Structure formats: C-alpha cells, structure tokens
Amino acid sequence: MPNIRVELLPGRTVDQRRDFAAQVTQAAVEALGARQQDVRIMFEEVAADFVANGGVLASEDDSRSAVVSRFGGA
C-alpha cells in the first residue's frame, strides 16, 4: 500500500502516465511516508460519454468541451 486507482478520460500518452506515476509515487513517499516499492498505481480510461458530472454526460457538457476534445474521445 498505498494502492492508487486513477480514472481519467482517454487520450493521454505513455509518457504522460509514466511522468504522473513517478510524481505520485514520489509524493506518496514524501507526504505519506510510504515505501516506494509498495506503491501500486492503476489507470483506467473512461470515455467522455461514460462519465457524467451534475447529471450531464461529459461528452455533452459545454463547460467541459475543451478538455473533452483534447482527451475524452467517445
């Protein structure tokens, strides 16, 4: 432990996941006093029409269109 699950819109690259995993693991060591080898991080992609905020699918939410068009392919 810690066991960390990251649900995010699709479209990030391996480089982005590598970079994020390294930063989060470092933060777990520094802020939580975890041992580096115990930190497990899993990513799960969730398409924009598979997530809703405030009852509105992200794929149909104007307030999110910029971030969805950058990442969240249906």
Added chain:
Amino acid sequence: MPNIRVELLPGRTVDQRRDFAAQVTQAAVEALGARQQDVRIMFEEVAADFVANGGVLASEDDSRSAVVSRFGGA
C-alpha cells in the same frame, strides 16, 4: 460527492446512459440531499465472460442468458 461507479454489461446506448445518469443524479439530490454539481457518475462495461455470479461466468449462466444476449457481448 457523491461519487457513483456503475459496472454493467456492455451494449447500452448513450441515450440509456444519459437517461440513467440524469435519474440517478436527481435521486441523489432528492434522497441524499446532495448538490447536483457535486454528483459524479462513471460507467464501466464488464463483458459477460468477465463477471461471475455464484461461481458461474454470466456468459455461461442459463439463468442469465436472456439478459446477456440482450446486452453482455463477450
């Protein structure tokens, strides 16, 4: 919050997810007193041969063949 995760057999349409997300968000506001904008709902599709009930894969469970054939493609 609330944060709601919905694991379901594949095959539903965007219209079904939109409709369900709206109803569940409304229920969270009415029954749980949540603020609409705080409700986040994520759907994850799980194929019929990736879920087992009572030790039997749904794709091989006669008692579920009707619902699986309607939705749960392997």
Added chain:
Amino acid sequence: MPNIRVELLPGRTVDQRRDFAAQVTQAAVEALGARQQDVRIMFEEVAADFVANGGVLASEDDSRSAVVSRFGGA
C-alpha cells in the same frame, strides 16, 4: 449486474439510503433494462477530510462548507 458503488459524505440516515437505493434500482430497470434482482448497490462513507476536490480537502473548502456541515463529519 449492474453493480453500483456510491461513495458519499457520512451522515445520511438509513431512510435516505433505502430511498436512494430504491430509486436507483428502479432507474436501472427502466433506463438500462436491468433485471431488478441483479442490481447490487453498495454505499461507502468518505469523511470530508478524506476527499479533496481541486486539491483542497472538502473539510477545508469554503465552497462546500454548507454541504459538509450538513453531512461530512470528519
């Protein structure tokens, strides 16, 4: 299936959970075509100082103080 996980601030009553579970199950039958007996809903309470939005713990987020004081005991 569906399997539904609801993470929410503590403080709701059994009546609220009962009511919400009934509404969500009904929505799963109507909107998703699920069989009532297959719908499983689990609630998990997450205290306000165990959840962060935009990097700020809900227990320290002025924009959420009303809803937190109503529910989210630390």
Added chain:
Amino acid sequence: MPNIRVELLPGRTVDQRRDFAAQVTQAAVEALGARQQDVRIMFEEVAADFVANGGVLASEDDSRSAVVSRFGGA
C-alpha cells in the same frame, strides 16, 4: 456479498477466468461462510503500461518482463 473485483494484466483465457472464479467462490463459501449465490466476481484487464509498481510502469519494469510478456500486452 461478497463482491470481488479482480484487476489483472490482459491475456488470460476464458478457461482461466472460469477456473479462478470457481476456486474463489468456493473459498468464499468455505473460508468466509458466504452463500455461493451471493458471491459476485468481476474481472478488469489493466494493460502493462496502465499500471505502475514503485513508480515504474509494468511495461518498462525489467523485474516484471517475464510475466508481462506472458500476459500484459500494452
């Protein structure tokens, strides 16, 4: 209940999932005193470049290359 979620590298066969689900359900009955029909098991495949241990993506972790090459297609 119990509700059991299994996150694993891709590449296992239906036979392997069937066999594992049967064994875990049997263990839940024997060790936990669960009723067989109440045990639900869901599998989720996580590609090797979607999981990190100790801050290193499994797809880039020499200590895991054997198991990843056997299963964890990116």
Added chain:
Amino acid sequence: MPNIRVELLPGRTVDQRRDFAAQVTQAAVEALGARQQDVRIMFEEVAADFVANGGVLASEDDSRSAVVSRFGGA
C-alpha cells in the same frame, strides 16, 4: 497484479481473512499464472444497511436475514 478487492459484510475474523487470502492467492498462481508476490488483496467491510440487492437493503431483506444475522451488523 492481480489486484483483488473484496467487499463483504462485517463480522469475519482475522483467521477467516487469512485463510481466504491464502486460498485466493494460491488460485491466482494456479489458475491465472500470477506470481505469488504480485497478488494484492484488500478487504472492505460493508454493513448490511449499506448494501442493497434488488433495491432492498440487506438489513431489511428476509431472504438474507440468516447470513446477515451471522455477519452483517449494521
């Protein structure tokens, strides 16, 4: 990996969890070809009035009263 999450009614003993964890890990090695050291299992207790099946809280479900009285303390 595999990463296994077990949600269950409260009331099991450490001995039961130890026994179940050992059996499930063995099954992961035998049936899934996992390496023993990679298998992580987490238990989460869910009280009977925090889970609903078919829209009915387990704490109020006559068909589950025996198993709930044995385990599922509210």
Added chain:
Amino acid sequence: MPNIRVELLPGRTVDQRRDFAAQVTQAAVEALGARQQDVRIMFEEVAADFVANGGVLASEDDSRSAVVSRFGGA
C-alpha cells in the same frame, strides 16, 4: 476527471493527506493536462489485517512490520 482513489494503511494525519492531495492534483495538472477543479481524490484506510500481499496479511508480514507499526493499526 481524473477521479483518484487512494487506499492506504490507517494512521496518516490530515496534514499528510492535505499535502499528498495537493501534490497529486498538481501532478495531474502538469503531467496529465487535467483542469485542477476536475481532480477528485478520495482516501480509504485499510487496516493491516485487511490487506494481504503474496497471500500474507500485512499485519503478519515481517517484511512490512516497520511500515505497519508506523501506520497500519489493526
């Protein structure tokens, strides 16, 4: 999104969770290009006798006794 779930041994302070949440949110913005306000992080404490690695409960795993005694109260 992203939606991040952190399962960890009990015993961290609010300061540690605050610090970790801030670092992880910053990493999500920098590495994943997420909008800060969209990042939701939830912590769940899992006692040492509720998690097993390699089939051994963390509370009974000599290789983890130091980290467990620091955090993982049963």
